[in-house]
Amino acid sequence: MKARITVTLKNGVLDPQGKAIEHALSGLGFEGVDEVRQGKMIELSLADTDKTVAEARVKEMCEKLLANTVIENYAIEMVE
């Protein structure tokens, strides 16, 4: 079973990397690009066969390690 986790900065938390990309894109002549945000995507595969169990475990991983919930949100997508 595979999981795909996206970790994004919470609304209201400034995103320096997103801003830098926005700036660089405009420097390259891409106009009208706005609200650029950069997040992380983590893919992993699990030995579990039960989707509910697996998802609960991934949630625990996010809370413990993969996301910092002071500043980040996470979303879990189970694949297969």
Place this chain on the structure above:
Amino acid sequence: MKARITVTLKNGVLDPQGKAIEHALSGLGFEGVDEVRQGKMIELSLADTDKTVAEARVKEMCEKLLANTVIENYAIEMVE
């Protein structure tokens, strides 16, 4: 119009972060976790109204800036 771009390391390219996360997860007692890979997720909004045009522009952004196709793949998802 919004786009969501995921940039991942190509297969076979070393992913030091993924490796370290895998190791940390196992240290935390999460067993059976495997093939951890870390990528980037970039969200942005575009002034374009035509989806095909917008997507083509995002593709160009990926080729020029957001990904280095020597080592990375990218995928574009147009939202709305």
Place this chain on the structure above:
Amino acid sequence: MSEKEIMNNEGGMSQKDLIPEPVEITDALIAEHGLSGDEYVHLLEILGRVPSSTELGIFSVMWSEHCSYKSSRFHLKKLPVDGPQVIQGPGENAGVVDLGDGVAAIFKMESHNHPSYIEPFQGAATGVGGIMRDVFTMGARPVANLNALRFGEPDHAKTRHLVNGVVAGIAAYGNCMGVPTVGGETNFDKRYNQNILVNAMCVGLADTDKIFYSAAKGVGLPVVYVGSKTGRDGIHGATMASAEFDDETDEKRPTVQVGDPFTEKLLLEACLELMNSDAIIAIQDMGAAGLTSSSVEMADKGGVGFTMNLDLVPQREDGMTAYEMMLSESQERMLMVLKPGSEPAAKAIFDKWDLDFAVIGETTDTGRLIVHHKGEVEANLEVATLADSAPEYQRPYTKTAKAETITADDIPPTNNITETLIKLMSGPHLSSRRWIYQQYDHMVMGDTVQRPGGDAAVVRVHGTNKGLASTTDVTPRYCYADPYEGGKQAVVETWRNLTAVGATPLAITNCLNFGNPTRPEIMGQFVGCLEGMGDACRALSYPIVSGNVSLYNETNGVGIPPTPAIGGIGLIDDIAIQASLVFKTEGDVIILIGDTQGQLGQSLYQELQTGDFAGAPPSVDLSTELKHGDMVRRLITAQKVSAVHDVSDGGLLVAIADMAIASGLGAELRAAPDDIAAEAYWFGEDQARYVVTVPAENKDAVLTELQTAQIPANEIGVVSGSDLIIEGADSLAITQLTERFEAYLPNLLA
């Protein structure tokens, strides 16, 4: 049969019986391996049979320019490599120099040009990782990193992206390793537009009685693999690094390695910990050509054979072939030969640091490299032949014609010296490099006593009062105009920079970046530069102890200017007695040491006024350099001078401006002497010169001392106020100059 038995099984058979399956040879296959038709014929003669695929791969990397130095070896042999201070010259992973009191400096410089152009961040990062491994594989803890960078013209479409990526990559690797990056140099020139140069230097410190070498002496010893797992990284990287670019290279997208500084930091600590025991007989990092070149070199130097079973190699990917494993350039790996019986203790150390540790073979008395994989023999080659049979070319060359001397009359004059100074100081060549070095942790390890921004950086030898000074230099435009003079100048500029901080220069490393050596004019540049370097090293007793050659830096037939980057190190006996370029006190007298004819050929002033560089570069007189430099060092040691700066790029006024900016203090300067055009005086790039300041009460004594030694010296002004005031010219606030000096790179790269 166990894996161990597979290897031992050879014993019963004659070596000849272990013939691997021949590969199906085609012209295309030979070309793909970077071999010429003649070279393949030579290979067949040596081998007496058709090689296997793995063997062809092994030959191709061993005979690549990168590993075999086939175009350069003949000329490199002429360089001076000896001296009483030299413990180890070229030929090992890095050079070793004695610092006294049982401490040695181990250092080397290496190029990562091609990968950095293709993937600037990872290319530069792995370059830094590679050079650090060369140093710690010999038992040294790295204590200083430097980098010599050449980019294309500032407004070229790719330059910003390349500078940003390269600097970030160097920072990411060096910072994570916890090794301060303390110096380097950065040039912009359109001739690097499609061939940037990223040369990384590392200096480490070791105990003289704990230096490790690569000779695997002894039979029946375990061959041990440690570090990261092997993947399909950079296969053919070594032949790649020796190939010329064309427009399709961007499309070909060769594999570039991703660096893992975290793993390298663990590898560093684990290796140094193991080196505290007596378990290691030989050790070598796996750099270019990975397992192939490390095993061949270790076996060759030890006069033994190696038998390896690739099934035992830690692998990151499934289904790797012997060919791939032998050629992989996965980073952060080392090969060691250990004392039998020491494996468990050694493994415990690598386990603690979470690194792979695998016995993959043993040394033998067969003199052959025998590679097993999945029960088959994939390669069976004579080590000595592999190591020594590489072609050596004496490529034809034509020497660069001497250019004519340029005088002030050949250049449209400036009517405003101050304005010209501002333009020079705020342009691509001379503006502050703070934007770069501020991204490097230059203070970690707590021993940095002179940070980037001065002539040479100084790190304290940990736990002592000694200082280790280091610098990198070359002026490619001089080398292009006159390879011989340029080669000399590169060496003497490092020597001057070390001298200017009060260090005794000890030895150099180098990175020889050139175009395509099969073109006689490029080969002529190479030969000319080497002759100049050799003469300078001999005259200054300043030998070359390590180095690296990077050829084929060329795109569509347009080569880079010859760029023999020199990295020099020197020793300060007591860091309480050193010098810096910072003006210290108002009222200090400014003295120019050395003769000024006003040589403007190839000067930055000439380019500013005419848009191009032309004519002969400044001439270098080696005995004058020696005499002036030794005197400056004596003055520093005797604590008679308060600030010192050598005069180089941009000339006298630029040197003074550097000193003013570094201190915030201004100066009052006398007008140029009557017998020389003002612009030639202020901006000529004559060599063998230093600007020093002396407290007013020392002035007469110092001038007398210089006079007695028959060294030209003139009082040219005084440190004063916060403006630069030149007799007969506009005055200039140092704050304004500083602002312009600091603004250029941030504006360019934002």
Place this chain on the structure above:
Amino acid sequence: MRSSVIVFPASNCDRDIAVALEQISGSKPDMVWHGETSVPSSDLIVIPGGFSFGDYLRSGAMAAQSPIMKDVISKAKAGTPVLGICNGFQVLVESGLLPGALMRNRDIKFICKDVFLNVERNDTIFTRKYAAGETVKYPVAHHDGNYFASPDVLAEIEDNGQVAFRYASEDGEVSEADNPNGSLNNIAGIYNKELSVLGLMPHPERLISAELGGSDGVLMFESLVEAFA
């Protein structure tokens, strides 16, 4: 003063802090490997700078989950003073011993240079030897030093006097111009409520003698020595 320095894989200022502690307190700290489960009893626990676990995922995140941190946290909660410098500060926020988060620098780049800091209060064990309102020079060297906290947490930190250091000009003026990394309210370091845990991005251990370019860091360690005398 008995101190312990926690060493994670790729900590890289562990030697520097050990040198500073020994130079100033006269005794060598215990170096404690992250895989251990208990810290020897000490007056002070230090989490040094560096790139623990390569700074992969998030700076300090993996180190915060190391076996040793359980004991560090429980000792800190029981009142043992803890000092986290740079990566150590990141570990402290990731482990919840200090509030807020440290994000990528405003300009995305790693930044290494001397900065000036206002010592916000001199009545703590870490700062008692500084003068009230003193401005000091320490170097910074970090990639993720941009201090963030939600508005209510930030207000609480300010109200409680938990701000330890603020980026300032040489004259002690606090403005965005002297904020090297975008930190909210120019925050360079904070205390826990009890003032027994300090995390800061700048490196006091790097400026402890004139030859290194300054000695403003010395007083922090002298403060601690005095506190535990």
